[in-house]
Amino acid sequence: MAEAKLLSGNDACVQGALAAGVRFFAGYPITPSTEIANAFARELPRRGGIFMQMEDEIASMGAIIGASCTGTKAVTATSGPGFSLMQENIGYAAIAEIPCVIINVMRYGPSTGLPTSPSQGDFMQSRWGSHGDRPVIVIAPYTAREAYRETGRAVNLSETYRVPVIVLMDEILGHLRERVEFRDEDLVQEISRKGPEPGRPFLPYENTEDGVPPFADFGTGYRYHITGLIHDETGFPTNNPVEVDTTMRRVNGKLELHRQDIERTQFVDADDAEILIVAFGSVARSAHEAVRTLRNEGKAVGMVRPITVWPFPEDDIRTAAAGKKAIIVPEMNLGQMIGEVERAVAGTVPVHALNRIDGLLITPHEIRDLVEDLL
Amino acid sequence: MGKIHEKYLRMDKMPHIWCAGCGNGIIMGAFINAIDRLGYDKDEVAAVSGIGCSGRITGYMDFNTIHTTHGRALAFATGIKLAKPRLKVFVFMGDGDAVAIGGNHLIHACRRNLDMTAVIFNNHIYGMTGGQFSPTTFKNKNATTAPYGTTDPDFDIAQLCIGAGATYVARGTSYHARLLTDLIVKGAEHPGFSIIEVITHCPVNFGRRNNFESPAQMLLWQKEHGVAARKAKTMPLEDMEGKFTIGELYRSTEIPEYLEEYGRVIQAANEEKKQ
């Protein structure tokens, strides 16, 4: 499809977003995501788009939500402390159902932490970081090629389901450059949110069968109201318990209806494995390497890698885990995804943690050692 | 007047939540009068508000409306305007929105000079949460978080905005309703970021605690303390003690509007692309 090139994870996100039709970026510089802002600043004006450096991450989230209200596909990017600051308006986007994409290049925390060191400490924050129950899709690529394709997919899922989508990168993937050769399956389609149906009364928060109401862009003749207050189908505030319950169940349940379309999981030699590794992001590169080496030695080990990490692919994990001797969950945190894995297998298979919190990537060697101990 | 209400308000959303005697309705009235005079198509107007009593204004008006998070209305509005410059964008904030939690957004919006018009409802108190002091509450006033009187000095919003680089700054009151309409019209027509600070009153949560017997008395206070900017220039300084200026306070056309400047960025980027 195209010539092989050297592409960084951060640049790949930008290319993927542009291919999906993103024409607005607002952000605030922060290591290790800054290259994303730099690239959008260079590329968007060339496409008639807008790059905006805001005064902070709170404003950046506000600005992309505002831009999205007009029908413009909008993205922001951040890391660590900036991601924490965005949570308030991510919650807003979730309940007001405004499509938007947040690229979070995870760095070591809490607080200022280790600004140039990787971490997977935002696995839970990406799902639960705002107050209240809110839906979100979180996607964690593990190569630059995938960062391109998955950021494009993030934009499209956000448009399709009117939900904020987080691309969960980390410092290692963001900063490395690697050979990328795009193939046909990497082609990013441009999908836009569905609009009001002509001739049918427009209800901005209609309880549609597919859980996703139509979106009217500002300035297209539908004068309606958007609010972060819990609202009824008309979009206006309500505290009627029945209406509140209906709205919250639809907004939080809509992704469940479309799991098949949203989930994406990679299985590596999982079928006949005795030991299963469940890993995501950069750590999955080490896990994959460990599987490759161990398989060459004839050892029965495999990997399941959630690419869509939220909603968590519990069925995939449960199916892959059936009859295994043990599961290993390596993470660059003190154990976040492991809780989801344990919940999925519900005690049927022992689950072992492998955590590293010294600012360095878990090595294939460490994973191999644990596999061999358990075999 | 009645017709204007029916044209611009979502009458099915009445009654509004504001207390009897509140100034917010007067400001909303002045605003829809301004829109009527400006002749803007309702489909082309975006109204953006923050949180608190003032934030509810967007729910009552028949435009493209969005009620955002506390203090962040300007950030949302910035995205709307940049992504669809054709829209006429109006932002409604309270004093808490504008100069407490959203103070950072306010000064940067002033600095950028994007063509939007912001109306700040300055009632010197947090009304919706029950009368806590705000950054514009005067010294020695009573508030639920200042049972022994306020100690903090207060912000002068208009001066703050002038200092931050806003290119149109005006101050009105809910007493001088017709003047307020004039100021909003001029602000909207000004090509750049316009701020209209409105001194208004919260009879329930400010007046009651601070020796105002009625909303009318608070309106009279505005009448007596608001001095036309032009007149204030000729008055001895000591006569202005405790008073405030109203009218158009600052206007500059020297600073280019943000999107005009951004046009140059797009041009430069495209020239580089051609090379």
Added chain:
Amino acid sequence: MSKRWEVRLIGTGGQGIVTASIILAVSALREGNNVVQSQNYGPEVRGGYSTAYVIASESSILYPKIDRPNVLLVMTSTDYEKYLHEIDEDGMLILNGEPGPERMPDNVYFIPITNIAHDELERPITANIVCVGAVVGLTGMVSEAAALAAVEEHVPAKAVKINRRAFILGVRAAREALAQREASATS
């Protein structure tokens, strides 16, 4: 390329170490290899410790880090003993400077990178390209032609000529070092 090359470059910020590693990566990529390149910086943009690396291999590169490089080039020190234990047992250590009188281990090479850039080219800024030439000349991990093409792509248009010379002088110095090593081995 039959082996997995793991090359690490150590310098100070502003020396162009990252660019040098990108040039090596692009050269290897053009020759059909898989590559991963990355870097670590100190928080200081100039003057801090800077290390960049390249992994090049025919097979796909999953683990994107280097534990013990098989080529380590150090711009900032001639203390070979300090760096010798950081490399793979078959690895090569390249130091920026002149060798001392003592006998070196066989896998340690000295290339006067700074001197070449400063004295022969009179452009200290080209040291990173001398460094690319030295690595290519000593290891043969990529062809000189591929490396030279990548150099020309990654330097400013007005500085192509001087950087081409920088690369060639780096390669030449590498060849001399190899010849000298061979001579002393046979003597």
